[in-house]
Amino acid sequence: METVANKNLIKGGEFLIKDVTPEEIFTPEEFTEEQRMLIQACKDFLEKEVYPKVEELDEAKDTSLMVSLLDKAGELGLLGAGVPEEYGGMGMDFNSTMLITEYLGAGHSFAVAFSAHTGIGTLPIQYYGNEEQKKKYLPKLASGEWKAAYCLTEPDSGSDANSGKTKATLSEDGKYYIINGQKMWITNGGFADVYIVFAKIDDDKNLSAFIVEKDFGGITMNPPEKKMGIKGSDTRQIFFNDCKVPVENLLSERENGFKIAVNILNIGRIKLAAAAIGASKAALSHAIRYANERKQFGRPISSFGAIKHKIAESAVKIFASEAATYRAGQNIEDAIKMYKEAGMSDSEAKLESLKQFAIECAMMKVHGSEVLDYVVDEAVQIYGGMGYSAESPVERAYRDARINRIFEGTNEINRLLTVDMILRRAMKGELDVMGPAMAVAKELMAIPDFGAEADTSLFAAELKAVKNFKKAILMVAGAAAQKLGKGLGEEQEIIMNVADMLIETYVTESVLLRVLKMAQKQGEEATALYQDLARVYLYDAVDVIQKAAREAITAFAEGDELRVMLLGLKRFTKLEPFNVKAARRRIADYLIEKNEYAF
């Protein structure tokens, strides 16, 4: 580990204390020709196989249609994209699998079934399986011959995942674990051939994970749940009654299940961000096309400023979320490479990298799912009454989007995790926040420095603002941790505030760096519209950051201390005036001309 840590690798969470240059981040503009082909193949797949059947899927009485769609995805190799070649997959790099998830993410119920199979269904075996388990299961899962589901949640154990009651006991002959218990909300539950089941062996404190085949016996299930959205995705309660699982099907070690669940969810989270971006782009494109076609008061509604605002604001959020998601995706990819060079196996390296960037995964899950909900909400609004009709595509998009803030860890849990992980790493000294936090404390007491000459190069002022946001976070989080100590855990509102500041800062920095990198390659003039996108994001973000910080500070400080911090906050969130209305119009006008999301 030491040798790896010594290399100059960007670490997870480090964005908070480190200035990053455009060269150090990956941007979606850099996708290869091959990756662009991949994108097109996914779009074609939705166009040809999924979109003509979305309604039928939602109304299906049985699971055969979903199964046939997954089979078709399997034939194209989409299910095995991330599985190593020696186990029948394509061995694609991390960001390519993210791209597949993104572009299939616009596939409504199908997207959820796809993600559950390739993500939480397949990955536990890929990352934690032993050689026999991988040889036995991965080729079938990669081809789609077998479908997978992930059984963690129980009626009394949702967010508190380690509290499950499902039990596993060793049979008398020592050959089987006998599993008993009830699982709930299991995606692909009705047709899966393989279930990853989490259960506690005897009176263990922690979960263990098992690979359970449908034919092991003792598995029964309820009919599919009736849901608000993703109605075509099969979600069920599953009952295990004396289900006999051969001992060799224990995944990893006894009591390692919670760790597996957490680490697999890390990947699920950043992939969910990608899927949300895909769904957002599709919903916004629908809305733009509708706005161009629909006329009121003798003009297309897309010519109204209020509608332009919605189009531009949606685009800004999507573009920024994408910048941050693929930045993190590439960080993970680079870390995988580095860990492998240091001698780790493929799956060890992937796990270690995802652990390293768990903070970014949690942040992007929250951001992506909330951007999606913003976009589908405004899309319904742009459609007006038609948006409320079950015949419009955005009505489905609106309902289908909502689940994303709930599963793969609710957004509250992910916000808590984001801050918790940062504080833990700071405490352990893995993330050196002490130095920077002290510097901020000193700066608060010092007279503001007006003398420095302003750097007028592109985004110099904007990146300085981001630097200041980081100071604001260090100020707020540092003071909160100091004042409240262990009591901070009970002050979740403050933690949510800090999480919002972290997320907005990370995304703002990412979008600025993305556009700066574009400008360095294509020139400032050619990227003017992209600069608008980044600036509007920055000006939106500063409001969120300011509000969150003010609420937090006033919740735990008073008197002089409060005043000093509020003054500091004012300084750290100061921006030159910028006409966001005009910028949004430029963005909207471009998209209206393109008749779709086109960044």
Next chain:
Amino acid sequence: MKILVCITHVPDTTTKIKFTPDNKQLDKNGVQFVIGPYDDYALSRAIDLKNELGASVTILNVGTAETEPTIRKALALGADDAIRIDAEPTDSYFVAQQIAAVAKQNNYDLILMGRESIDFNGGVVHGIVGEMLGIPALSPVMKLDIEGNVAKMAREIEGGKEYLEAELPLVLGCQEPIAEWKIPNMRGIMSARTKPLQVLPPFAEDVLTETDSFELPPPRKECKLIDPDNVEELIDLLQNEAKVL
């Protein structure tokens, strides 16, 4: 069996077409290019024949380097190799000359094309190539089966269908439903980059036509909707405004 599939590199069918200020060229800014839809059907049938009969499939495009992503896509769909004639495809005769020259050197059993390009919609290249090679050229072919040395085909004709047989070699212009369009699989995409793509200089430079200028069709006029109960207004408008009654 050796199959040559000729593909065009054309703007996606949903693209809004604009021209350069002098109206002499397509403004390619922001335009997404794809394999010509009819060519795509030809290619799909070729890939099916490859799987059924073990044929080899070569892609041919007359175009500049910017067409290579489109050629790679054809390779990803399952073609074995590709040839690009490095020239602007300035007119149908010029393109046909290039295709014929490649065909003469390689003895293909089948030369499959689209029924027509979708940028300039000439629908003539297959005919010219057939003439240049002295072999039959048929279009639009909607069904194609190969039995031994004979092609069995169905062709759309005015008011009906024509079933016909011909001995190979042949030049065919294809259209749906000759095959189902295909999505490249992941393995295909990953191997496309390593498949051979030969770039050749043009064989002859006879360009027989030159574009003076292009003109967009006039924008569609406003459409008026009249309440079905209001027949009088309709008649009034048809008489006095549209002046058709």
